[in-house]
Amino acid sequence: MASRIAVIGIIVEEPDSVKELNQILHEYGEYIIGRMGIPCRQRGVNIISVAMDAPQDMINAMTGKIGRLAGISAKTVCSKKAENI
Template structure:
């Protein structure tokens, strides 16, 4: 069962991780309803927020892969209602 939620991705000081983050998100593009990226090049921080509709397994796969990347922090919040 799918749930709607939000995934926050923060990339700090590791621009080389940006390309891999984008590749992973492209793989899951069918689950992503909205995406907003806010780069702060002066502070070398990139923030990406995603609105997703995923299963628990998909959420774990996305956040797990992203969280293993150097300089990447990932947090998620999901609704309790399933669709």
């Protein structure tokens, strides 16, 4: 199965959606290499970056689910090269 390295940038503007976001991240936990959260208190948002090593369809599925949450935006950048795992 071909796998890519990806970074998903997530902006959380609606704290009520955080529980659902964490459930999604847990669901894809086997593919997550690491994550970092930064609170931006002045703007009332949280910034999260998630590094993944996963098949493209898993990356797309996770990003899509996150992007459908109320008050949460997500964008993905993937490596150009896919490796077989």
